[in-house]
Amino acid sequence: MASANTIRGSRIGASPARPTERAEPxxxxxxxxxxxxxxxxxxxxxxxxxxxxxxxxxxxxxxxxQDRHNPPARPRTEPYKSHLAYVKERRSDADAEAILAEALAAVRARRGEA
CATH class of the missing domain: 2.20.28.270 (RNA polymerase-binding protein A)
Incomplete structure (x- = not known):
């Protein structure tokens, strides 16, 4: 049998059963x-x-x-972008050519090619 001082249906941080007794909303x-x-x-x-x-x-x-006759427009969904699309946004074609030439020179140097 449960003891008389047990609080049933309660948890830590629960609000009072009747909030009007303790505070006004x-x-x-x-x-x-x-x-x-x-x-x-x-x-x-x-x-x-x-x-x-x-x-x-x-x-x-x-x-x-809040304006009934002029509601906000539907949000525009952006299409999926690949990693390459993000890279192309950050770098120009000239930058890409320079980076590629540098990487190819490094590979050729490792291989011992001239």
Missing amino acids: APRRQTTYWCANSHAVEISLAVEAAAPETWECPRCGLPAG
């Missing part, structure tokens, strides 16, 4: 966001908190804004 305000698919997202924010510009729509995942 912060004053809140409702903020509505709309996505490009016309979904309305209503969130509660603390009165003193600044509302973010965009919020992710839980229904479709698009960004939602």
Whole structure:
């Protein structure tokens, strides 16, 4: 049989069973966001908190804004880039030719070729 002083269904860091007994909740305000698919997202924010510009729509995942008639555009997805594409962004063709010539000279020197 369980002892009388056992706290059931509790864990470390758990909030009180009835929070109204110990603290008052912060004053809140409702903020509505709309996505490009016309979904309305209503969130509660603390009165003193600044509302973010965009919020992710839980229904479709698009960004939602506070202007119903001008929602944020769909995010542009970047195509997959290979390692070579990133290297080509950093180096010009002249740089690539110079690096290749240097590497070939090093290989020829190791082999003993002139």
